[in-house]
Amino acid sequence: MARNLRWAYLLLVAVILVISGCSSSNDKETSASELKTGLDKDEIKNEAFKDLFPLQYDSYMKNGEDHEDTKYSGSVKRSKYDADKEPYLPILFNGYGFATEYNEDRGHIYANEDVRAVARITDKSIGSCLTCKSSAVPHLIEELGDDYWGGNFNKDIWPKAEAMGHSSIGCSDCHDPETMDLRITRPSFIKAMESQGTDISNATKNDMRNYVCAQCHVEYYFDAGNGEVTFPWANGFKAEDMYEYYDTTAKANGFEKDWVHNVSGTPMIKAQHPEFETHMEGPHGQAGVTCSDCHMPYERVDGKKKITSHWWTSPLKTMEQSCATCHTNRTADELKDRIGEIQDTHMEGLHKAEDISITAHYYINKMITSGVSEDKVKQAQEHVRKGQWMWDIVAAENAAGFHNPQGAMDNLRVSVEESNEAIKLATEELVKKEVNLEELKKEIEKAKKAVTSETDNFKKKEHAINSYFPAQQPPAPK
Ligand code: HEC
Ligand code: HEC
Ligand code: HEC
Ligand code: HEC
Structure with a gap:
């Protein structure tokens, strides 16, 4: 049954593509695979492609x-801590770099500049942090091997990339410079697909329109041994699958946590931008629609020529090209409204789950300071750990629910259940210890307010803890 549906979708997409003319590649400016560019196979500078492909270059x-921002996304450099964004993140990530600085994403051109500037990069950061930014990365891996992943970012890796004349997410990250065929340049993606039994050398042209993005727009962690960027996909793409992976495979290999939460003392996992996983489990991914269909639509330039847009941005800015081509029975405005409805519902659910996660962290803090047994504290911590993961894998995703509306709601439901379980366990123990729960609730509201009313973003995190809720993070090892 499921398989039949899948085929029906694929057929539908095929029909839609033919009707809308999307697949008529001879209508395009350049037909990639027969090309011989004359460029060196190791070329990594965007400027080298400029004269050969001026239209795609200009689009880039x-x-x-x-x-410009849209309601929930967009391209302005700004903090996620802003009042109309996620003002409680300095509490949720307390004790970790994401409580110091965490910004909205913006255009590909800025990736190198932004990774250099962000306060999360310190003199201890490793080469792995450059992996989804610079076109020099494939050469660095080839040259340095494990010394790339674990190398010192500021001292060794960045200067080397500069010396190579790298670009910020360059043409060569997705294209073979000699033929312009799409290609994969990040070994982490190849390995992770292998862990699911998928050999990407068999990928179709359509698969590649997802895969080039999946090199970077994914959940990952740093291997405990060599610091290598690793995707936790062996059990599947769902949030529960990845959580299971962290609790088994990653743990067995020495990776237990990203950080210890400073409010609840819980060993936590931070989620990162899982656009690919979310999309693949969502209605469009299941129907064979790709990232490039919506984010790189065909556009006419110079009055007549048709090229693939290289302006990676919110499809809300390009509705006619991004959506209306397939959804011919609905106007761009109707589709735009539908996106808005999905996102509004989503953000409401997201904020609800987030709030319960915050409460759970503070309840556990109170368990610890009230002398509740370590065993009970640990039980509650396990629930808050999973609860926040199920929220974060949704919150760290960049489409405000659109890539998989139902999947996101399901994850948020589990998040709420887990965090509530932690609160329930804590409440039982706190009542036994005769803790004043009304006072506890008031103190939580006070701490939240202190965080949001602090105007210096770098100081917000300091207000999440205070004399009532003392810090629970062990001092960092030297
Ligand atoms: C069916 C169309 C569609 C597909 C397929 C799709 N997206 Fe999106 N994407 C959207 C929409 C709609 C948004 C929400 C934009 C907004 O809120 O302004 C979005 C948002 C995003 C954002 C945040 C944009 C911003 O301005 O901050 C990123 C990043 C993103 N998508 C990446 C991807 C990747 C990577 C894939 C493939 C794995 C993908 N998308 C597949 C439609 C799509
Ligand atoms: C993030 C990945 C990515 C990057 C970076 C990228 N491209 Fe592309 N490019 C694509 C995709 C996807 C297509 C569509 C290929 C297809 O469907 O066959 C494409 C298509 C093309 C084509 C074929 C003609 C067309 O318009 O469809 C050319 C030429 C091209 N890109 C040039 C460039 C140049 C020049 C740069 C750097 C300035 C660049 N690309 C950077 C992903 C990328
Ligand atoms: C080499 C890594 C890499 C690849 C490949 C890549 N991206 Fe990105 N992408 C990033 C990073 C990093 C950012 C955030 C840059 C910043 O904020 O400085 C980003 C940002 C974006 C944004 C947000 C733009 C905005 O205005 O807010 C969109 C949309 C996007 N990418 C879509 C895609 C799509 C679609 C593909 C595949 C065709 C793709 N990306 C391939 C790394 C990558
Ligand atoms: C390449 C073709 C293609 C593109 C591009 C595309 N879609 Fe879809 N879309 C589909 C297919 C096929 C389905 C059916 C999947 C299903 O019903 O589960 C679908 C399903 C949907 C649905 C859920 C079912 C429904 O009718 O409510 C919405 C909403 C939607 N698309 C909106 C959009 C928006 C908004 C965009 C642009 C950002 C977009 N689509 C771009 C092909 C496409």
Whole structure:
């Protein structure tokens, strides 16, 4: 049954593509695979492609010209801590770099500049942090091996990439410079697909329109041994599958946590931008629609020529090209409204789950300071750990629910259940210890308010803890 549906979708997509003319590649400016560019196979500078492909190059340059936000996403450089975004993140990530600085994403052109500037990069950061930014990465891996992943970011890796004349997410990250065929340049993706039994050398052209993005727009962690960027996919793409992976395979290999939460003392996992996993489990991914269909639609430039847009941005800015081509029975405005409805519902659910996670952390803090047994504290911590993961894998995703509306709601439901379980366990123990729960609730509200009313973003995290809720993080090892 499920298989029949899947085929029906694929057929539908095929029909839609033919009707809308999406697949007529001879209508395009350049037909990639027969090309011989004359470029060196090791070319990594965008400028080298400029004269050969001026239209795609100009389109790429738009990533640096657009500074406009949509309701939930967009391209303005700004903090996620802003009042209309996620003002409680300094509590949720307390004790970790994401409580110091965490910004909204913006255009590909800025990736190198932004990774250099963010306060999470310190003199201890490793080469792995450059992996989804610079076109020099494949050469660095080839040259340095494990010394790339674990190398010192500021001292060794960045200067080397500069010396190579790298670009910020360059043409060569997705294209073979000699033929312009799409290609994969990040070994982490190849390995992770292998862990699911998928050999990507058999990928179709359509698969590649997802896979080039899946090199970076994914959940990952740093291997405990060599610091290598690793995707936790062996059990599947769902949030529960990845959580299970962290609790088994990653743990067995020495990776237990990203950090210890400073409010609840819980060993935590931080989620990162899982656009690919979310999309693959969502209605469009299941129907064979790709990232490039919506984010790289065909556009007419120079009045007549048709090219693939290289302006990676919110499809809300390009509705006619991004959606209306397939959804011919609905107007761009109707589709835009539908996105808005999905996102509004989503953000409401997200904030509800987030709030319960915060409460759970503070209840556990109180368990610890009230002398509740370690065993009970540990039980509650396990629930808050999973609860926050199920929220974060949704919150760290960048489409405000659109890539998989139902899947996100399901994850948030589990998040709420887990965090509530922690609160329930804590409440039972706190009652036994005769803790004043009304006072506890008031103190939580006070701490939240202190965080949001602090105007210096770097100081917000300091207000999440106080004399009532003392810090629970062990001092960092030297
Ligand atoms: C069916 C169309 C569609 C597909 C397929 C799709 N997206 Fe999106 N994407 C959207 C929409 C709609 C948004 C929400 C934009 C907004 O809120 O402004 C979005 C948002 C995003 C954002 C945040 C944009 C911003 O301005 O901050 C990123 C990043 C993203 N998508 C990456 C991907 C990747 C990577 C894939 C493939 C794995 C993918 N998308 C597949 C439609 C799509
Ligand atoms: C993030 C991945 C990515 C990057 C970076 C990228 N491209 Fe592309 N490019 C694509 C995809 C996807 C297609 C569509 C290929 C297909 O469907 O066959 C494409 C298509 C093309 C084509 C074929 C003609 C067309 O318009 O469809 C050319 C030429 C091209 N890109 C040039 C460039 C140049 C020049 C750069 C650097 C300035 C660049 N690309 C950077 C992903 C990328
Ligand atoms: C080499 C890694 C890499 C690849 C490949 C890549 N991205 Fe990105 N992408 C990033 C990073 C990093 C950012 C955030 C940059 C910043 O905020 O400085 C980003 C940002 C974005 C944004 C947000 C733009 C905005 O205006 O807010 C969109 C949309 C996006 N990518 C879509 C895609 C799509 C679609 C593909 C595949 C065709 C793709 N990306 C391939 C690393 C990558
Ligand atoms: C390449 C073709 C293609 C593109 C591009 C595309 N879609 Fe879809 N879309 C589909 C298919 C096929 C389905 C059916 C999947 C299903 O019903 O589960 C679908 C399903 C949907 C649904 C859920 C079912 C429904 O009718 O409510 C929404 C909403 C939607 N698309 C909106 C959009 C929006 C908004 C965009 C642009 C950002 C977009 N789509 C881009 C092919 C496409």
